[in-house]
Amino acid sequence: MVGLGIGQGYHNAGRSGMDGIVMMGPDGRLKVHNGVGNLGTYSYAAVSRAAAEVLKMPWDRVDIITGRTDLHLPITSPQDGSNSIFTNTRTFYGAAQDMLTKMKEIAANDLGGAPEDYDISNERVHQIADDSAGMTFGEVAARGLELGGKYTGEAELPEELAEWTQIAADRLAGTGFMGIFHDPRHEGNPPGFTVTCCEIELDKETGKIEIHDMISIGEAGTIMHPKGMDNQLVGGAVWGIGLSALERHLYDPQNGIPASTGYWQSKVPTYLDCPLKIDTGWVDLPDPENPVGARGIGEPSQGSVSAALTAAITDALDGHIFGASPITTDMILNHIAGTSEESVPLAQNNYRG
Amino acid sequence: MVATSHDVMPDIELYQPADEATALDLASRLGNEGWLLGGGQDTYGWLKDRNKNPSAMIELTQIDAWKGITETVDGIEIGAVTTLTDIARDPLIQSRFGLLAEAAGIVASPQIRNVGTLGGNLIQDTRCWYYRRGLDCYRAGGNICYADSPEGLNREHALFGASRCVAVTPSDTAPALVALDATMVISSTSGQREIPAQDFFVGPDRDILNMTVLNEGEILTAVRIPNTWANAEFYFEKVADRNVWDFALVNVAAAFRTSGENIEDARIVCGAVECVPRRLQDVEAAIRGRSRSDSTANAVADMATAGARPLNYNNFKVPLMQNLVKRAIRG
Numbered sequence: 001m002v003g004l005g006i007g008q009g010y011h012n013a014g015r016s017g018m019d020g021i022v023m024m025g026p027d028g029r030l031k032v033h034n035g036v037g038n039l040g041t042y043s044y045a046a047v048s049r050a051a052a053e054v055l056k057m058p059w060d061r062v063d064i065i066t067g068r069t070d071l072h073l074p075i076t077s078p079q080d081g082s083n084s085i086f087t088n089t090r091t092f093y094g095a096a097q098d099m100l101t102k103m104k105e106i107a108a109n110d111l112g113g114a115p116e117d118y119d120i121s122n123e124r125v126h127q128i129a130d131d132s133a134g135m136t137f138g139e140v141a142a143r144g145l146e147l148g149g150k151y152t153g154e155a156e157l158p159e160e161l162a163e164w165t166q167i168a169a170d171r172l173a174g175t176g177f178m179g180i181f182h183d184p185r186h187e188g189n190p191p192g193f194t195v196t197c198c199e200i201e202l203d204k205e206t207g208k209i210e211i212h213d214m215i216s217i218g219e220a221g222t223i224m225h226p227k228g229m230d231n232q233l234v235g236g237a238v239w240g241i242g243l244s245a246l247e248r249h250l251y252d253p254q255n256g257i258p259a260s261t262g263y264w265q266s267k268v269p270t271y272l273d274c275p276l277k278i279d280t281g282w283v284d285l286p287d288p289e290n291p292v293g294a295r296g297i298g299e300p301s302q303g304s305v306s307a308a309l310t311a312a313i314t315d316a317l318d319g320h321i322f323g324a325s326p327i328t329t330d331m332i333l334n335h336i337a338g339t340s341e342e343s344v345p346l347a348q349n350n351y352r353g
Numbered sequence: 354m355v356a357t358s359h360d361v362m363p364d365i366e367l368y369q370p371a372d373e374a375t376a377l378d379l380a381s382r383l384g385n386e387g388w389l390l391g392g393g394q395d396t397y398g399w400l401k402d403r404n405k406n407p408s409a410m411i412e413l414t415q416i417d418a419w420k421g422i423t424e425t426v427d428g429i430e431i432g433a434v435t436t437l438t439d440i441a442r443d444p445l446i447q448s449r450f451g452l453l454a455e456a457a458g459i460v461a462s463p464q465i466r467n468v469g470t471l472g473g474n475l476i477q478d479t480r481c482w483y484y485r486r487g488l489d490c491y492r493a494g495g496n497i498c499y500a501d502s503p504e505g506l507n508r509e510h511a512l513f514g515a516s517r518c519v520a521v522t523p524s525d526t527a528p529a530l531v532a533l534d535a536t537m538v539i540s541s542t543s544g545q546r547e548i549p550a551q552d553f554f555v556g557p558d559r560d561i562l563n564m565t566v567l568n569e570g571e572i573l574t575a576v577r578i579p580n581t582w583a584n585a586e587f588y589f590e591k592v593a594d595r596n597v598w599d600f601a602l603v604n605v606a607a608a609f610r611t612s613g614e615n616i617e618d619a620r621i622v623c624g625a626v627e628c629v630p631r632r633l634q635d636v637e638a639a640i641r642g643r644s645r646s647d648s649t650a651n652a653v654a655d656m657a658t659a660g661a662r663p664l665n666y667n668n669f670k671v672p673l674m675q676n677l678v679k680r681a682i683r684g
């Protein structure tokens with residue numbers, strides 16, 4: 001039996017209220033102090049690029065300071081809830097903007113004119129009218145160190161900095177040219193959306209399903225990294241397949257023993273349980289609330305796949321709704337054989353209303 | 354459970370005999386304390402969880418005499434230490450006993466098949482999750498069955514042959530070898546004995562602690578397959594939750610000899626429905642003289658599961674087993 005399903009996935013995909021710090025020494029290298037994690041997606045690197053872009057820095061001139069709190073990191077969001085890209089590009093963009101403003105102030109102070117008369121290119125800050133009148137980033141940073149005060153984090157820090165960031169800023173104060181930013185709270189909830197369509201074949205004799213075709217389209221603002229986006233959509237799909245067709249969380253109710261332990265009993269999907277190819281695509285419309293237009297997508301993609309697959313199973317079974325997930329071989333066979341009534345459904349603690 | 358470090362291998366004396374005599378001698382001397390080791394794919398799980406704690410292991414994989422596939426006067430002989438991958442890929446087995454090649458080729462995962470041996474696959478312990486967890490159930494020498502209790506999670510358990518224990522045979526190659534009428538060659542210091550595959554596996558009514566007839570000190574050294582069913586029409590199918598790295602919910606291995614349209618003889622065996630591979634002799638008899646068709650299949654479907662006693666959560670195995678038998682007959 002063929003079944004078609006369409007599902008939509010949603011997850012709030014961004015927060016605010018975090019802080020960003022960037023530093024620069026006389027060597028002119030940009031140091032992004034970054035507490036964002038790395039669950040294999042290198043999010044700390046992705047969000048640091050927002051700072052590099054503001055200052056038009058080549059990537060190999062940027063150092064990401066990360067991994068240990070004693071390296072003086074600002075408060076950043078945990079790498080969860082599909083929020084990293086939105087939340088932390090805002091803060092590092094903000095911190096780099098602060099550094100840019102300070103660079104223009106120092107240049108105007110030393111070379112004349114107003115800060116608005118200055119622009120940056122090739123790691124120099126220079127007059128718009130005459131780009132020979134300027135300073136290298138390294139020179140500006142050295143000058144900032146001489147001037148001290150707000151230029152080195154010794155004065156005029158943003159008022160609402162988190163306590164944690166405050167500690168980091170205090171320890172960094174005076175050691176380099178500093179850009180620092182607190183992201184003010186904003187209203188609303190940046191959504192990540194996906195839509196998945198799939199076609200399955202359900203074997204009524206074995207209760208097994210095979211996914212023939214699957215496509216997931218994401219709406220996550222500007223796509224920062226197409227390969228990363230594709231990975232998020234495909235990875236989420238595998239997760240969704242597990243949620244809808246395989247992975248049960250079972251406990252022996254009498255003895256309270258977990259039964260879904262280990263990779264065998266927890267039934268995470270394998271390559272052979274997933275379609276050979278999962279097609280992906282995206283809308284790529286910039287998010288107005290994010291300086292680089294981006295929003296997260298990690299979680300929505302599993303939701304839409306899970307919903308589409310559940311719907312496809314229902315479609316293949318003439319509209320039968322199980323009201324529970326995952327829908328496993330035994331449930332399908334019991335339904336088809338009409339034995340659902342006699343057989344006690346296996347109690348499971350996930351996704352049962 | 355006792356808190357132990359699971360980060361290191363437990364302290365075990367490892368023996369690696371390179372010839373048959375030494376291995377048999379060790380097996381006899383160490384008895385139940387000498388855990389026989391094939392590819393370790395069943396063993397290591399037990400050790401890792403600290404739920405079996407042998408003091409010594411006798412590794413069999415260095416004994417060349419117990420490896421490989423050879424042609425004999427009336428069939429083939431497979432060394433018990435031959436890997437499942439070697440069996441699945443062997444041209445002789447593929448051409449003559451495709452049923453076994455298919456069964457061996459669908460076991461677990463490529464990694465497990467690369468090291469798992471035929472002997473280990475046949476003798477592996479049941480996968481009842483309560484027992485594997487190290488609970489003191491009947492099979493572990495205790496006096497309770499956790500699976501066959503009012504709230505026990507017994508979806509993977511037996512339809513037939515319950516006798517205090519309701520665990521099932523986990524092996525994919527076992528039903529194929531019963532269908533092919535294989536013989537198990539068992540050696541010990543006191544000689545060799547041969548047992549038909551069908552009698553090699555034992556249910557809990559006979560021995561609740563062991564799944565085969567092997568006694569202390571005995572080693573399965575070879576499996577012989579007679580030409581009786583060579584080049585027959587075969588059917589193997591396994592249904593598991595996942596398509597790889599998973600045990601059968603039910604599997605079926607069948608061999609048919611036909612003449613013209615009609616079935617002259619057949620052997621149909623199901624796994625994962627009883628503690629031993631379950632041969633369906635009534636069905637085999639009922640389909641003789643009939644064609645491999647829908648109508649034959651439908652006529653014997655109920656007979657395939659006659660006597661089944663489903664537990665709380667394994668009702669689905671009844672239609673599943675019937676459907677697999679029907680598919681085997683239809684071809």
Ligand SMILES: Cc1cc2nc3c(=O)[nH]c(=O)nc-3n(C[C@H](O)[C@H](O)[C@H](O)COP(=O)(O)OP(=O)(O)OC[C@H]3O[C@@H](n4cnc5c(N)ncnc54)[C@H](O)[C@@H]3O)c2cc1C
Pocket residue numbers: 264388389390391392393394395396397398413433434437459460461462465468469470471472473474475476477478523524525526567571572573574598599600601
């Ligand atoms: C995640 C997972 C999934 C699996 N899925 C499947 C599956 O789908 N189908 C399936 O059939 N199996 C499956 N298995 C089981 C696996 O195939 C077997 O564990 C493997 O084949 C055992 O072979 P081995 O040589 O590694 O055995 P070992 O672990 O070395 O031995 C297993 C047992 O047999 C005894 N033994 C081994 N050789 C001999 C011998 N020659 N004489 C006497 N006793 C002997 C050992 O003492 C031990 O008790 C799975 C295992 C895992 C971990």
Ligand code: SF4
Pocket residue numbers: 479481482483484490491492493497498499500501510517518519520
């Ligand atoms: S089915 Fe057998 S192995 Fe499982 S708990 Fe019961 S007695 Fe133990």
